[in-house]
Amino acid sequence: MSRLDAGLSRRHLIGVGAGAAAAGLVAGAGGAYAAGLGHDDAIASAAVAAGSDQVVPFRGAHQAGIITPAQDRMHFVALDVVTKDPRELRELLMAWTGAAERMVAGAEAAPGGVIGGGPHKAPADTGEAFDLDASNLTITIGYGPALFDGRFGLAGRKPSPLRELPGFVGDDLDPARSGGDLCIQACANDPQVAVHAVRNLVRLGFGTVSVRWSQLGFGRTSATTRTQTTPRNLFGFKDGTANIRAEDTEALDRHVWVQPADVTGSAAWLAGGSYLVARRIRMHVEVWDRSTLQEQQDVIGRDKGEGAPLGQQSELDPVDFDAKGADGRPAIPMDAHVRLAHESRLGGIRILRRGYNFTDGSDGLGHLDAGLFFVAFMRDPHEQFVPMQRALAARDALSEYIEHTGSGLFACPPGLDDGDDWGRQLFG
Amino acid sequence: MRTSLVPAALGAALVLATAACGSSGDDRAVQALDPRTTAAVEQYEGFVSEQADQLLERTTTFVTAVKAREVEAAKAAYPLARGPWERIEPVAESFGDLDPRIDGREDVVEDGQEFTGFHRLEKDLWVDGLQPDSAAVADRLLADVVEIVARAKAVELAPDQLAGGAKGLLDEVATGKITGEEDRYSHTDLYDFDENVKGSKAVVDALRPVLQERDPQLLTEVDARFAALDAELEKHRTDKGFALYTSLSKDEVKELSVALDALSEPIARVSGVVAAK
Numbered sequence: 001m002s003r004l005d006a007g008l009s010r011r012h013l014i015g016v017g018a019g020a021a022a023a024g025l026v027a028g029a030g031g032a033y034a035a036g037l038g039h040d041d042a043i044a045s046a047a048v049a050a051g052s053d054q055v056v057p058f059r060g061a062h063q064a065g066i067i068t069p070a071q072d073r074m075h076f077v078a079l080d081v082v083t084k085d086p087r088e089l090r091e092l093l094m095a096w097t098g099a100a101e102r103m104v105a106g107a108e109a110a111p112g113g114v115i116g117g118g119p120h121k122a123p124a125d126t127g128e129a130f131d132l133d134a135s136n137l138t139i140t141i142g143y144g145p146a147l148f149d150g151r152f153g154l155a156g157r158k159p160s161p162l163r164e165l166p167g168f169v170g171d172d173l174d175p176a177r178s179g180g181d182l183c184i185q186a187c188a189n190d191p192q193v194a195v196h197a198v199r200n201l202v203r204l205g206f207g208t209v210s211v212r213w214s215q216l217g218f219g220r221t222s223a224t225t226r227t228q229t230t231p232r233n234l235f236g237f238k239d240g241t242a243n244i245r246a247e248d249t250e251a252l253d254r255h256v257w258v259q260p261a262d263v264t265g266s267a268a269w270l271a272g273g274s275y276l277v278a279r280r281i282r283m284h285v286e287v288w289d290r291s292t293l294q295e296q297q298d299v300i301g302r303d304k305g306e307g308a309p310l311g312q313q314s315e316l317d318p319v320d321f322d323a324k325g326a327d328g329r330p331a332i333p334m335d336a337h338v339r340l341a342h343e344s345r346l347g348g349i350r351i352l353r354r355g356y357n358f359t360d361g362s363d364g365l366g367h368l369d370a371g372l373f374f375v376a377f378m379r380d381p382h383e384q385f386v387p388m389q390r391a392l393a394a395r396d397a398l399s400e401y402i403e404h405t406g407s408g409l410f411a412c413p414p415g416l417d418d419g420d421d422w423g424r425q426l427f428g
Numbered sequence: 429m430r431t432s433l434v435p436a437a438l439g440a441a442l443v444l445a446t447a448a449c450g451s452s453g454d455d456r457a458v459q460a461l462d463p464r465t466t467a468a469v470e471q472y473e474g475f476v477s478e479q480a481d482q483l484l485e486r487t488t489t490f491v492t493a494v495k496a497r498e499v500e501a502a503k504a505a506y507p508l509a510r511g512p513w514e515r516i517e518p519v520a521e522s523f524g525d526l527d528p529r530i531d532g533r534e535d536v537v538e539d540g541q542e543f544t545g546f547h548r549l550e551k552d553l554w555v556d557g558l559q560p561d562s563a564a565v566a567d568r569l570l571a572d573v574v575e576i577v578a579r580a581k582a583v584e585l586a587p588d589q590l591a592g593g594a595k596g597l598l599d600e601v602a603t604g605k606i607t608g609e610e611d612r613y614s615h616t617d618l619y620d621f622d623e624n625v626k627g628s629k630a631v632v633d634a635l636r637p638v639l640q641e642r643d644p645q646l647l648t649e650v651d652a653r654f655a656a657l658d659a660e661l662e663k664h665r666t667d668k669g670f671a672l673y674t675s676l677s678k679d680e681v682k683e684l685s686v687a688l689d690a691l692s693e694p695i696a697r698v699s700g701v702v703a704a705k
C-alpha cells in the first residue's frame with residue numbers, strides 16, 4: 001500500500017520490479033511487462049489516486065496516441081536512417097519497443113537506468129523524468145515513404161498510398177523541417193516527460209538514425225473524445241469541435257483506420273494502422289490580432305466565444321451552410337474555413353485532427369514564430385488530406401494569415417500484440 | 429579550448445591517482461592489478477610522450493616562421509603544429525592555466541588575462557597581419573609549450589582517465605570543431621577534427637586487449653564507427669591537408685556530425701567496461 005501512497009514516479013518503480021519487467025520483455029512473454037511490475041490494476045488505481053494522470057496501455061489493436069484523449073503537450077521528431085544495414089534498423093526498432101513500453105508505464109528507459117549503472121558508466125536513462133509519473137505518455141511510431149526506397153529491402157512492403165504529398169498553392173516548405181524516414185510522436189501531460197521519451201529514443205538510435213527535424217507543441221488544439229473540452233488555437237478559436245472522436249467507431253473505421261482490404265499482400269502489415277500527416281503551419285498572429293472580431297469569425301465560420309457555427313447558438317449545434325445573415329448573405333461566408341473543410345463540400349471526406357500550438361521563439365523581425373503543428377490521422381492521405389488541403393489552399397480565407405512551412409507523411413503501423421515488436425512488425 | 433569539459437575531472441583524477449588513498453584510490457589499486465590495463469596505461473603514456481615531442485618540434489617550426497615574418501610558411505605550419513596538441517588535448521588541458529595561455533580563444537579568455545597562444549597568432553596571420561608583439565607572443569607560446577611538454581611526459585594516468593580522454597576528445601569535436609569555432613580565422617578546423625579523432629583512436633588502441641577480452645562486441649562497433657567517421661573525413665582531404673571549414677555545405681557538416689554521434693555513443697560505454705572488474 002505504501003507504494004500506492006507514494007505515487008508512481010520512475011524513481012519508485014525502480015525498486016518495485018523494473019528489473020523483472022525487463023526480464024519479461026527479454027523472455028518475449030507479452031504482457032509480462034505489466035505482470036513484472038506487479039499488477040496492472042495497481043498501476044491504474046495508483047495513478048488515479050495520484051491525480052488525473054494515468055498509464056495509457058502500450059499494446060492493443062491500434063497504436064496509442066491517435067484516439068487517446070489528446071494530451072496537453074507533444075514532442076515530435078522525424079529521423080533519417082543513416083545505417084545501410086537493415087539488421088541494425090530492425091534491432092533498433094526492437095530496442096525502441098522495449099524502451100517505449102517501459103517509459104509509457106512510467107519506468108526508466110532501461111532498468112536502473114538513472115543511477116543503477118554505477119559511477120563508471122554513462123547512465124542508460126538521461127534522468128530528467130526520474131521523479132515524474134507516466135503522465136499519460138504515448139509514443140507513436142510512423143514510417144515515411146523514403147524508408148521503402150529499397151535501402152532496407154522494404155520496397156515490396158510499401159503501401160501504395162504512402163507516396164509523397166504534392167505541393168499546394170502557398171506552400172513555403174523548408175526542407176530542414178520536412179520529410180524523414182521515420183517519426184516518433186510523444187504526447188504527455190507533462191512536457192518534460194514527452195521530451196525525455198524522445199531524447200532517450202534518439203539516444204538509443206545514434207549510428208542507426210539521425211534527427212532530421214523536431215517540433216515541440218505546448219498545447220493541444222483538438223479534442224479526440226466526447227468528454228474532453230475543446231481547447232483553443234493561437235487565433236483564439238475553439239479547435240477540434242467537429243473532430244472525429246474516439247467514440248465514433250464507425251467514422252474511425254471509415255476515415256482513420258487502414259482497413260484490411262486497403263492493404264493486401266505484402267503491405268498487409270499496415271492494416272489497423274493509420275497515415276499521419278504533419279504540417280508545421282506558421283500563423284501570422286500579429287496580423288490576425290489586428291483584424292476585427294467579425295472578420296476573424298467570418299474567416300473561420302464559427303463565433304469566437306462559444307465556437308458555435310455562425311447563425312447558430314452553441315458549439316455543438318449542427319452547421320447550416322444555407323443559413324442567411326440579416327443582410328441576406330450566407331451566415332457562413334463562402335470562403336470560410338469550416339465551409340471549405342466540411343465533408344459536405346468534399347464528398348464525405350473527414351480526418352482526425354490532433355495538432356498542437358507551438359512557438360519557436362521569434363523570427364528576428366519582431367514577430368513570434370508561432371503557429372499550429374497540424375497533425376492528422378487518416379485512412380488514405382491522397383484521398384483525404386490532399387483534396388481537403390487543395391480546397392483550402394485555393395480558397396480558404398484563412399490562407400491570408402497562415403503559411404505551411406514544414407510537411408511530413410508517415411504510415412503508422414497498427415498496435416502491437418503481446419510479445420511483438422516494431423522491428424518484426426515492419427520487416428516481417 | 430574547453431577548459432570546463434575534461435580537465436576538471438581529469439585534474440581531480442590525477443590528484444587521486446598520485447595520492448592513491450581514500451576509497452576511490454582503493455578502487456584504482458584494484459584495477460591496476462589487471463596486467464592488461466597496466467599495459468594499456470603504459471602504452472598510452474608512451475603515445476603522450478611521443479606526441480609531446482612532436483608538439484615541441486612543430487611548434488618550434490611555427491614560431492620560427494612567425495618570428496621570421498614568413499607569413500605563408502607560418503600559415504602552413506599552424507595546423508600542423510596544432511596536430512599533436514589536439515591528439516593529447518585532454519592531457520594537455522589538465523595543466524591548469526597553461527591551456528588557456530596556449531589554446532585560449534579570444535572570447536573565452538578571462539578578464540585580466542591576455543589573449544595569447546596559437547589563436548592569437550592565428551588571428552594575426554589571417555586577419556590583422558603580424559603585429560609588433562607577434563614575435564613576443566610566439567616566444568611565450570614556445571616557452572609555454574616547453575613547460576607543458578615536460579609535464580605531459582611525466583604524467584601518470586589511471587585507466588579510467590584513458591577512457592574518459594577518448595570520450596573527451598570526441599566531445600571536443602562535437603562542441604568546438606564541428607561548429608567551426610576552434611579555428612575561426614584560419615578555418616582549419618578539420619585538421620583539428622582529424623587529430624582529435626586520431627587521439628581518441630590511440631586510446632582505444634591502447635585499451636584494445638582489455639576491450640577485446642571484456643567486450644569484443646563493443647570493440648567491433650567502435651572500430652566500425654571509427655572507420656565510418658574516417659571515411660567521411662576522407663571526403664574532405666585535399667593534397668595539402670583538409671578543405672577549409674567554410675567550404676563545407678550544411679549537409680556535409682551534418683554528415684560529419686552524424687558519423688561523430690554514431691561513434692560517441694559506444695565510446696561513452698568504454699569507461700564502464702574499463703571500470704568493470
Ligand code: HEM
Nearest residue numbers: 237238239240241242281300338341342343372388389402
Ligand atoms: C493554422 C491553420 C489552421 C487553423 C488555425 C484551423 C482552425 C480551425 C478551426 C478554428 C476550426 C473550427 C473548429 C473545429 O471544428 O475544429 C477548424 C475546423 C476544421 N479544420 Fe482547420 N485549421 C487550420 C488548418 C487546417 C488544415 C491544414 C486542415 C486540413 C487540410 C484543416 C481541416 C479542418 C477540418 C476538417 C475542420 C472541421 C470542419 C467541419 O467539419 O466543420 N484545418 N479549423
